[in-house]
Amino acid sequence: RTEAGLPLYGHEFAGALALGVGESGFGAYIKLHKPWFIGRAAFKQREAARTREVLLAATGFTHAVVEEAHTTLRAEQFVERGFPVNKGRFVFIIDKSGSMASKDVLPDRLTAAKQAVMASLQQLAPEDEFFIYFYDREFEGMPALSALPATPENVLAMRNWVASHEARGGTDPAGVLRAAFEHQPTDIWLMSDGVFSRAVLALADELNPSRAVKINTAAFGSAAFSSHRVLKQLSAQHGGVFLLVTAQLPVP
Secondary structure (H helix, E strand, O other): OOOOOOOOOOHHHOHHHOOOOOOOOOHHHOOOOOOOOOOHHHHHHHHHHOOOEEEEOOOOOOEEEEOOOEEEEEHHHHHHHOOOOOOOEEEEEEEOOHHHHOOOOOOOHHHHHHHHHHHHHOOOOOOOEEEEEEEOOOEEEOOOOOOEEOOHHHHHHHHHHHHOOOOOOOOOOHHHHHHHHOOOOOEEEEEEOOOOOOHHHHHHHHHOOOOOOEEEEEEEOOOOOHHHHHHHHHHHHOOOOEEEEEOOOOOO
8 A cells, every 4th residue: 555655544645744644535445334444433423523635736736725614514403494595686506307306414405405595595684685596407597577575475486386396316516506696696596416527616706706706505404525625625615615515423
């Protein structure tokens, strides 16, 4: 393993930054299901508490550590709190691909996303505005010509439409991201459990070159799942927040 340049136990990643395996971006290689994994309890404990990860810069391979890059929420916390919202015009983009039916986040990933969006809308003031999209490989916007004031009446009017969507299909955020920017939002919340290519980062740079729009992201699944990396980078590069919504880690 030394000759091949491979890590032995993972302690080699630490260095001056005191990085763990997950923070180094190698969390996907950890096999938590193996009963003889000596470091399983310690890894779970560290993953539950960590707030950073080494990210690869979009323009090269320079490593940059993003402090406070994400918040990990259990599903019940996510549904109750919703998204951090302040004042402005918010566009919520909800992944409704087939994998969002997974029940690792209860009651399932898609339902948790819907409930969190509705909780967020209730936090907005009437002078704030909102628009909602669902997407798989295509996308559908809420039945309104433009963003609506976040009055109790408008929020209630969208409840049944939000509840009507079911999980099916694949995942492609390109079209819905372009549509979201047409509303000239202050904030975008992009939700997914999918694997995004770096083309999404390039598209966001094209749509938001001045970083006038804050792009926030929320991922669903395990803290050790490396597919969340593009979502983390997207929020970090556009002044946003990254949320990881996961099932509560079992006590080892």
